[in-house]
Amino acid sequence: MASAGFQAITAAALALIVSAWTAPALAQAQPSSAPHAPAAIAPNVTQGANHAAAVAAAAENSTPQSPQAASSAAAMQQLPRKLGGPAANPSPIASAPPTKKTIREKVRAVVKSLNPSRILMDHQFTKAAAAFPAFCKTWEQKLKQREQNNLAHIAWRFDNGFQTALYTGYSTVESCESHQSAQGFAIGKLSYEEFHYLIKAKNADEEKTAKATPVDDTHTTEIFRWDKNSWFDLR
DSSP states (O other): OOOHHHHHHHHHHHHHHHHHHHHHHHHSSOOTTTTTTHHHHHHHHHHHOHHHHHHHHHHHHOOOHHHHHHHHHHHHHHGGGTTTTSSSOOTTTTTTTTOOOHHHHHHHHHHHHTTHHHHHHHHHHHHHHHHHHHHHHHHHHHHHHHHHEEETTTTOETTTTTEEEEEEEEOOOOEEEEEEEETSOOOEEEEEEEEEEEEEEHHHHHHOOOOEEEEEEEEEEEEEEEEEEEEEOOO
């Protein structure tokens, strides 16, 4: 396209030069009855020049922009007015830095963190959390004692030719954890398995040696609270 425009400009310029050189010869060849004929050539020369300029402008406008020029033009469209572009200036609100806390707000936050009652509860929780693992071990021993007591007090009954009995046993403590509630209270939680056993024997002698068969088990979780420097069952 650029080559075609250049050729058009060159052709127009040659036409103008030829017209300028041939006009005086044509004027001399014509009769002298037209005394003002040479003056009429000037408009033709002017029209030729205007035509050449128009062709050149059209050729310039028809030349495609390079990718770099197009990218620069697009970037100029995005610039704010303060930088020479047509786009709106950045909003001062959007570009403003975040507000800092005032001294009064900082003081309130410190006072809140230094609440005497909360400080006391935090101290109590630290003490309770340190004591809870030992409490879980003690609770596990209580479960074993409870199981031994269940075995010692089995109630036998005769069923389909056998002496049968049911009793409850316990596993070791499987989880032992403590945490502080949103209000600051110390809460302890432990869990274990609770098994139900069935014993079958033909007579009183077999009752002492018969093996217990588990029939079901229950996952049990118990929750405790810390009060007066000790853990207590919430039930």
